[in-house]
Amino acid sequence: MQPTYRLQQGVAGASSALEIARRVGLPEEILAEARKQLSASEQEANRYLNRLRAELEQQRAARMALEEERAAVAERYEQLQREFFAREQQRQRQFETMLREFLTTVSQRAEELLRQIxxxxxxxxxxxxxxxxxxxxxxxxxxxxxxxxxxxxxxxxxxxxxxxxxxxxxxxxxxxxxxxxxxxxxxxxxxxxxxxxxxxxxxxxxxxxxxxxxxEPTSETVGQPSGGIQVQLAARADVPSELNLIGKTVEEALELIDRFLDAAYLADRREVTIIHGTGSGALRRAVREFLSGHPHVARFRPTSADGATLVELNER
Missing domain, CATH: 2.30.30.30 (SH3 type barrels.)
Known part of the structure; x- marks a missing residue:
């Protein structure tokens, strides 16, 4: 057995005596006479309370519909979150795999170039x-x-x-x-x-x-868009067109050349000069061996006095 009524605290209700009497079969003439006994104010109050009760029922039904819709939206949002995070994890794994492969290629390429010296x-x-x-x-x-x-x-x-x-x-x-x-x-x-x-x-x-x-994301990167990896290299206009290696050891010279070529390449220079002097020729040979395998170098040629080398760089 379940109750056939719903208790609503704080809500005034109209009298349902006449309505109940009609439902149980009381003759209509008796009901009509009873209604005449009600004052105009009582009848108006009953109509107002009935209208108020109907409006409350409508609001309750609308609230239940909104709650159901909110629950459905929340469930869909959680599902989208799970799918999104799964895609991000897969993208991160793919990125790291590609990065490892790239670094391996860099090492292998460096070894190949060294063997050419x-x-x-x-x-x-x-x-x-x-x-x-x-x-x-x-x-x-x-x-x-x-x-x-x-x-x-x-x-x-x-x-x-x-x-x-x-x-x-x-x-x-x-x-x-x-x-x-x-x-x-x-x-x-x-x-x-x-x-x-x-x-x-x-x-x-x-x-x-x-x-x-x-x-983990750093505080500087949280909230930043991540539509793939974007690297922006700014060209520097203050990169000189010449590098003087006179007085340097071969090891010092090669390190300076590598940095110089990187900077010149990023500055979009097409041609630079490396001054190595003549001397015993050891520095000149090491420089040209190094240039022959450098990824930024398109070609190079000696100057007329052979104390320097003109280097043409690849386009970015």
């Missing part, structure tokens, strides 16, 4: 330079990758993505996961062989190979 001493010097530059380049690339904002739904709380610490230039304050302990901590100190990590009140020493860096 005929002079053994120049090749060894160039190899040390290239190893340093490639290592720094990889570190810079991963540092930039950490600053990329992969948008996530406002209420989503995904597990931060992890990168092996060997591929990132660690610094104090970085959040890391200690693999052997499966615990998250903060880098406190970076030693020559081990890294000190604070996990709560614990102080743990761990090898770099035992650490993963948590990649």
């Amino acid at each position: 005929a002079d053994e001493q120049a090749r060894r010097q160039a190899q040390r330079l290239v190893e340093r530059r490639v290592a720094k380049f990889k570190s810079d690339v991963w540092q930039q990758a950490r600053a990329i904002a992969f948008e996530t739904p406002p209420t989503a709380s995904p597990t931060p993505h992890l990168l092996p610490a060997e591929e990132v230039a660690l610094k104090p304050g970085d959040r890391v996961r200690v693999r052997s302990l499966n615990q998250i901590g903060v880098v406190a100190e970076i030693g020559p062989e081990q890294v000190v990590v604070h996990i709560g009140s614990l102080r743990v020493r761990a090898d770099v190979s035992d650490l993963d860096v948590l990649l």
Whole structure:
């Protein structure tokens, strides 16, 4: 058994005695006589209360419909959030796979170029330079990758993505996961062989190979649009057209040339001059061996006195 009425507190109700009497079969003439006994004010009050009750019923039905619609919209929004975050995770994984492949290609290309240098001493010097530059380049690339904002739904709380610490230039304050302990901590100190990590009140020493860096959006990148990766390189007009290497060792010269060519290339210079002098010819040979495998160099030729080399750069 269920009640056939609904209690509404704070709402005045009209008398239903005559209506109930009609429903149970009381003769109409008796009902008409009873209505005559009601004063005009009572009849007006009853009509007003009945109209008010009908309006309240309409509002209740509208409120229930709105609640149902709100629940349906909230469910759809949560579904869109889950789908969006799944796509962002997939995009992030694809980006990191492509980035690793690119860095591997850079290393392989550097090794190929080194093998083309005929002079053994120049090749060894160039190899040390290239190893340093490639290592720094990889570190810079991963540092930039950490600053990329992969948008996530406002209420989503995904597990931060992890990168092996060997591929990132660690610094104090970085959040890391200690693999052997499966615990998250903060880098406190970076030693020559081990890294000190604070996990709560614990102080743990761990090898770099035992650490993963948590990649999380920085405060500077939160809310930034992320329609793919955009890199804007600004050309510099103050890059000189000449580089003087006289007095430099071969190793110093190769490092200066590499930086100079990078800057000139980004400044959209088409031709530069590298002054190396004549001397014993060792510096001149090392410079030209290095230029022959540089990705920014289209071609080069000696000057008339052979104390310098004119270099034509590729177009950006």
